[in-house]
Amino acid sequence: MKNPKKILLSGILIFFAITIFGYIIFQARNIIIGPIIKIKTPINGSHLRESLIEIKGIAKNISYISMNDKQIFTDDNGVFSEKLLLSRGYNIIMIKAVDRFGREIQKKLELIY
CATH class of the missing domain: 2.60.40.10 (Immunoglobulins)
Structure with a gap:
């Protein structure tokens, strides 16, 4: 069985990575649109x-x-x-x-x- 702390840490890191990526795309839309x-x-x-x-x-x-x-x-x-x-x-x-x-x-x- 996997360590629950590692699973929690992995989940938090994935959440923050997705959030940061989404924010970058959201801000870049103005550059892309013109x-x-x-x-x-x-x-x-x-x-x-x-x-x-x-x-x-x-x-x-x-x-x-x-x-x-x-x-x-x-x-x-x-x-x-x-x-x-x-x-x-x-x-x-x-x-x-x-x-x-x-x-x-x-x-x-x-x-x-």
Whole structure:
């Protein structure tokens, strides 16, 4: 019969190894996924009555974000909010984000005023 202390010690070591491995995978998901941009308002393709609008969204896993090649900033939770003056007619707004590894994502927002 095996020693109960060895069995208990082996079980504890296996538990901690699995816990540490799971934590590493959990933290690495942001590195694996890359940058994310979600535009909350306005909805793409919207017909707007006001020329001055506020674009709101969330960006995750980024080191830099811009709107129409102008740097914008997020709060600690990744939320951004920028006011923009639309031209009459069809408008295209490009939001671009880059992560610390140089991976880039772009979102195109098409609006009509």
